[in-house]
Amino acid sequence: MSSQNRPVRIGCYSAFWGDSTFAAAQLIEHEGKNLDYLVADYLAEITMGILAARRQRRIMTGKADKGVDYIAEFLSLVLSKNLPQLIKNGTKVITNAGGLDPIGCKEAIEALLEKLNIKGVRVAAIVGDDVLADKEDRTLGGFKDVHSFSTISSVDHTKDSDRLPDKDEPIVSLNAYLGAHAITAALKEGAQIIVTGRVVDSALVVAPLMYEYGWEEGKTANYYDLMASASLAGHVIECGCHATGGNFTDWYLAAQSPFGGYSNMGYPIVEFDRSGSFVVTKPEKTGGLVTPATVSEQILYEILDPSLYLLPDVILDMRQVKLSQVGNNRVLVTGAKGLQPTPYLKCSGIFLDGWKITGEMLIGGVDAKKKAHAVGEAIVKRVENMYKKMGIPGFRNVNIEALGGESLFGPHSRTNDTREVMMRLTAHHDDPKALGLVALETIPSATCMAPGITGGGAGRPKPIPNMVHFPLLIPKSQVTTSYVIGNNGVKTVAWGSWDNNATYSKPTPVPAIPEADLTGPLVKTRLINVAYGRSGDKGDVCNVGIIARDPKYLPYIKRSITEKVVADYMKHLCKGTVTRFELPGPNAMNFVLTHSLGGGGLSSLVVDRQGKTYAQLCLSGLEVEIPASMAPSVDAKL
Structure with a gap:
C-alpha cells in the first residue's frame, strides 16, 4: 500500500498489438520517477484470433510445441530497450502481453533479466483465463449454466446475441475476461512486472489502484464507486492516444497541434486521487490534445448500455460522468458510480x-x-x-x-x-x-x-x-484465477462477492435529456456541426457514441437522431436492431447496432469489420434540426 499523498500516476503506451514502438520510451523518458505504473493493452478480439490461428496452424502441421503464443514484441521492443531505466525509476509494468501463454511470457522475461544481468526483479504471471486448458472436449459440452451474451440486455442473454458454435464446430480458443484481484495479490507479494492473458482492459489500472489505496470489499467506504471510477480511468487510457487526440472527430486540431502533432502524439496518463476522481493528461511537449471532447469520445468507445458496463469486479454506471478542463491538456473526470458485479464472466471464444x-x-x-x-x-x-x-x-x-x-x-x-x-x-x-x-x-x-x-x-x-468470434457468459464459480510469482507455486485468488438477485437489471433512474424547445424557426445542419462521434466493435455489434459539442444542442440531437433515423440510414450495414441509450452527464447518447459488422472482426467479409468508420458515416450523413439562432457559423471540417 502506498503512503504517498499525491495521486497515483499510470501511463499507457499500447492500445493494441502494433501500436507505436516509441510510445513506451516517451512515457519513461518524459515522466521518469513520477510514473508509478506503465501499462499496455495488446489483446483485441482480433489479436486473440491471430494468436489462436498461429497456434492452430502449428497444431495442424505437427509443430504444436514450436512457437510463441504471447506478444514477443513486448520483450524485443519494450523491455529489452527500457528495463534498466524502468527499474531505476521504480516504475512497475502491468500488461496483457501474456496472450495465450502468460507463463511462457514470464519465463522469457526472467531469461531477459538474466541476460541483462538485472537481479532482484520479481515477475508474475496471471493464469486461469484459458477455460479450455484442462479439457479434452473442445466444445461447450463440458460447461454448466453457460449463456450467450446479449449486448442490449443484462438478463435476457439470448436477445440479439451472436451465435454460439454448433456441437460439430470445435473451439479454437475460449478465454475468460479476468478481473483485477490476482494482479493486486501479485503486487502485494512484490511483483514489479506482471503479465496476464485475457483480462478486462481496465483491470490493468484497477489492480494497482486497489493495491496502492488498500481498497477492500466490506471495509472501504464507497468501494464499488471507487472501483467503478478506477475502471473508467482504465477504459479511458487503455486505447492509448484515443484519449489524447487520436481518432478524434476534429482531427485537424490534433494533426496541427504544437510539438509535432500526429508525428509526436502524447500517450495518456491518469492521475488517480484517493477520493476517486482522476485527471487525464499526457507528457509535456508532445503532440495531440486532452480536452473534455477527446476524453468523452473515448468514454463512449466500445460501450453498450452505459448504465451497465459489466466487468468482473464491478458494474460501471457512466451516465452521470462529468468532465472539466482544469489545465492545459488536463481533464478532471468525476461521477462514476458502481454496483456489485454479476455472477458471470464474459468469455471471448473463437471457432473455425x-x-x-x-x-x-x-x-x-x-x-x-x-x-x-x-x-x-x-x-x-x-x-x-x-x-x-x-x-x-x-x-x-x-x-x-x-x-x-x-x-x-x-x-x-x-x-x-x-x-x-x-x-x-x-x-x-x-x-x-x-x-x-x-x-x-x-x-x-x-x-x-x-x-x-x-x-x-x-x-x-x-x-x-x-x-x-463469439462472446459467452460462464459462471465465476467455474473459473479459477491464479498467479505465479518468481519460483513460487501457483496461488489461487478468490472472487469478490456478486449479485445473485440481478438487482443490477434495474439501474437507478437519472434525469433524462431535456426535450427540445421548438419555439421559433428551425434549420437543418449536419450532425458533425453540433456533435462529436466515435464508434467501435463488440463482436458483430457496433456502437456509435454521439456527444454534443455544446449542452444546448443535446435536446435537438435527441429529437432528430432517433433509433429509427439511425436504423434507416445504416440499414445497408446493420441487419439487427438499433438501441439508443442516454448519457446526460457527458451530454451524449450511445447507439448500439446489432448484427452490423458482417459477423465481426475475424469473420466479416466487409472492409470495415470493426465499425471504425460508422460514427463518421453518421456524422457526415445525418442532419439535426436546431433553432436558427443556434446554427453554427462555420461547418465543422471532415
Whole structure:
C-alpha cells in the first residue's frame, strides 16, 4: 500500500498489438520517477484470433510445441530497450502481453533479466483465463449454466446475441475476461512486472489502484464507486492516444497541434486521487490534445448500455460522468458510480467455420467504380462455372467492394464518377482448394477484363481459415484465477462477492435529456456541426457514441437522431436492431447496432469489420434540426 499523498500516476503506451514502438520510451523518458505504473493493452478480439490461428496452424502441421503464443514484441521492443531505466525509476509494468501463454511470457522475461544481468526483479504471471486448458472436449459440452451474451440486455442473454458454435464446430480458443484481484495479490507479494492473458482492459489500472489505496470489499467506504471510477480511468487510457487526440472527430486540431502533432502524439496518463476522481493528461511537449471532447469520445468507445458496463469486479454506471478542463491538456473526470458485479464472466471464444480469401485489384479511369463491380462479379461467375463443372459446392458468401467509391456509404454514396478505386473481392467457402480458384482467376482480370487494371494487393491471394468470434457468459464459480510469482507455486485468488438477485437489471433512474424547445424557426445542419462521434466493435455489434459539442444542442440531437433515423440510414450495414441509450452527464447518447459488422472482426467479409468508420458515416450523413439562432457559423471540417 502506498503512503504517498499525491495521486497515483499510470501511463499507457499500447492500445493494441502494433501500436507505436516509441510510445513506451516517451512515457519513461518524459515522466521518469513520477510514473508509478506503465501499462499496455495488446489483446483485441482480433489479436486473440491471430494468436489462436498461429497456434492452430502449428497444431495442424505437427509443430504444436514450436512457437510463441504471447506478444514477443513486448520483450524485443519494450523491455529489452527500457528495463534498466524502468527499474531505476521504480516504475512497475502491468500488461496483457501474456496472450495465450502468460507463463511462457514470464519465463522469457526472467531469461531477459538474466541476460541483462538485472537481479532482484520479481515477475508474475496471471493464469486461469484459458477455460479450455484442462479439457479434452473442445466444445461447450463440458460447461454448466453457460449463456450467450446479449449486448442490449443484462438478463435476457439470448436477445440479439451472436451465435454460439454448433456441437460439430470445435473451439479454437475460449478465454475468460479476468478481473483485477490476482494482479493486486501479485503486487502485494512484490511483483514489479506482471503479465496476464485475457483480462478486462481496465483491470490493468484497477489492480494497482486497489493495491496502492488498500481498497477492500466490506471495509472501504464507497468501494464499488471507487472501483467503478478506477475502471473508467482504465477504459479511458487503455486505447492509448484515443484519449489524447487520436481518432478524434476534429482531427485537424490534433494533426496541427504544437510539438509535432500526429508525428509526436502524447500517450495518456491518469492521475488517480484517493477520493476517486482522476485527471487525464499526457507528457509535456508532445503532440495531440486532452480536452473534455477527446476524453468523452473515448468514454463512449466500445460501450453498450452505459448504465451497465459489466466487468468482473464491478458494474460501471457512466451516465452521470462529468468532465472539466482544469489545465492545459488536463481533464478532471468525476461521477462514476458502481454496483456489485454479476455472477458471470464474459468469455471471448473463437471457432473455425470454413475458409475465406480476399483479392484486390486497382482500377483507374472513367467509370472506375462500375468497372470494379463488373470485374468482381465476372470473377465470381467465372469461378462458379468452374465449380459446377468440377462438382464443387458454391460459395458460402461473397462480397465485392469498390474502395475509394464510398462503398461504406452504400445507397448514400455520392461518388459514382470517381476515377480510381480498389476492387476488393472476398469469398467464403468450406474448401480452401476451391478458394484457390479465386486466387488464380483474380489476377487475369488485368488482361481479359476492364481497362486500367493493375495489381493492387500483395500478389496472388491465399485462403486463410475463417475464424468466428463469439462472446459467452460462464459462471465465476467455474473459473479459477491464479498467479505465479518468481519460483513460487501457483496461488489461487478468490472472487469478490456478486449479485445473485440481478438487482443490477434495474439501474437507478437519472434525469433524462431535456426535450427540445421548438419555439421559433428551425434549420437543418449536419450532425458533425453540433456533435462529436466515435464508434467501435463488440463482436458483430457496433456502437456509435454521439456527444454534443455544446449542452444546448443535446435536446435537438435527441429529437432528430432517433433509433429509427439511425436504423434507416445504416440499414445497408446493420441487419439487427438499433438501441439508443442516454448519457446526460457527458451530454451524449450511445447507439448500439446489432448484427452490423458482417459477423465481426475475424469473420466479416466487409472492409470495415470493426465499425471504425460508422460514427463518421453518421456524422457526415445525418442532419439535426436546431433553432436558427443556434446554427453554427462555420461547418465543422471532415
